[in-house]
Amino acid sequence: METFIQQFINGLSLGSVYALIAVGYSLVYSVLLFSNFAHGGFLVIGGYICYFALRSGGMNIWVASFAALVGAGLSAIIVERLAYRPIRERTPVTLYMLIASMGMSIVIENLFVVTIGGRFRALPPVIPTNPVNFFGIATTSAFDILSLVTAVIFLVGLQLFLVKTKWGLAIRAASYNLKTAGLMGVNVNRLIAIVFFTAGLLAGVGGIFLSVRYTLYPQLGAITTKAFVAAVIGGLGSLPGAVIGSLILGLAEMMTAGFISSQFRDLVVFGILIITLIVRPTGLFGKSVGEKV
């Protein structure tokens, strides 16, 4: 039982970080109907900005994190402007954007390899990682609790933004039909920029937490594969789906590793993905959209 609770906590904390990244995938998908594989790049950019702000800039963690989030958000806007908008304006086929996003992900990764090198960097110990005991039944690190709380805060914040603000309404409208939203007087380019900024910002949050935990290196973005799987399981385009999918995935990984064998971990993850796609091709919360005329 003790082990179960311990692995459950481990799973939740892993799932919450996946969730931050997965909602970014879903957010972009809901509006533009393509999976932005450069998403992992925004995460790495956020991590490096935080690293250099702390190491060279001598800033405190709050300022450095703020810089990282804004920086990751802006880089997302720039990537959209450079790589996706030209395609978007020329063709309605989203497949080209998907391919462009794969290219951008390689470009971002290699930009870091070439300019600052591929070595591992450790963030200074700005976030506490000391063990915390839960009533003597389980131990987790303060870091896990912090990442869980932060993920919840940002996800709630995102929900409020989407429900309570005018731009949130516009994004929701665009997720039904971008073209109609444009006809209704929404500035589509600005709307898409806001969507990318939000997705980039959330990736930046994930980037900071991941680089504290797993150290920072140009290929860190590869971890988003799991978050993408989570988004697909939850239903691409659905934000609650992305969160639920991430938690399922985080728990499944930890339980498999803890009770069966750590080598079966990925087998289970991708097994869940395949079963979901067979039983519910649109994911748990995805809505099936008919072919648009």
Add this chain to the structure above:
Amino acid sequence: MKKVLALLTVAAILFVSGAAFAAEPIKIGYLAALTGDYAQYGITEVNMAKMVVADLNAAGGLLGRKVELIPYDTKTRNEDAVNAVRRMIESDKVCVIVGANSSGINIATAPIVAKGKTPQISTVGTNPLVTVDNKGKVREYSFRICFTDPYQGALAADLAYNDLGKKKAAILYNVGSDYAQGLREFFIKNYEKLGGKIVADEGFREADVDYRAQLTKIKNAGADLLFLPGMGKDMALAIKQAQELGLDVTIVGGDGYGEFMNEIAGDAMKGTYWVNHTYLEDPGMAPIFARYKEVYKDDCKEFVNGTMAYDAMYWVIDAIKRAGKAEGPAIAKALESTKGLKLHHATLTVDPATHNPLNKAGIILKVGDDLHTKFYKKVEPK
């Protein structure tokens, strides 16, 4: 007239090409991971090798010729290493290859150097299969300057059981690594022979970065020692995560240790033990580390790789001198017959039956409270 002109031209071409041939440098290939997970080790090795070559050329070269170092990046991937070795042999025409800094890569490139008749010296490839094939037959063109995993595993088991008095060990290892698999096996064999018990034996996959599930299992198994037969980054992350989970064990690891782990895992590294080939305070190497710092404006942090690379280069130079020519088969013969060669960190004698160095001492390192890795003890082979 025309005939004379033609003859003169031919003579001129012959003369020019003849002169070029005399000045043709001796090419030594260097195979190392310069990007990817093990880049920290590889960059240090190449830097050291460049220093040796620069010194050598300043002192007049080798056999009256200049020496040229040709480094290639393995990208920490077997397939890239295999391609690199092919290019070294076929297009660069190197006469000997130093590196790489991992067993898996040396095992993968062994058939290619054998086919190309170009000897290769592994710096820290400790798996037995680096120099000997599956049937126990020595690989004619594969050499190493380090001790092997059966010896290393015995040292680690002895340290854990006798020196530290830990009787219940857990292991966390990379299932995809030849090195980790081998070292784990030799540790278990020796540890159980001493009377110790393996209470948890957990694996992970190459690209994994999260080991908390496995560490939780290890914690619940009641281990008092964690043996890590891994490579730098994965061990550092495991140690850090073990601390976060409140896992209270003594940590012992092998020569995959790298000083950069102290930066990644921080405080959690304090009091960890590492079986290794050499130590920073080694009087034979101290002046060389000082020069390294002067040349590269950086401490030689990966001093183990630095030392092995430096001495491997001197071993090669000695072999080429004894062979009297820069040709693969002759150099291989000279390497094989090395006896009592005084290097900077050890005196080298090669066992012709296995191509392993004989009687190499093992060094135990311990990370101190100031996060500097210090000499703990030296173990002479029995």
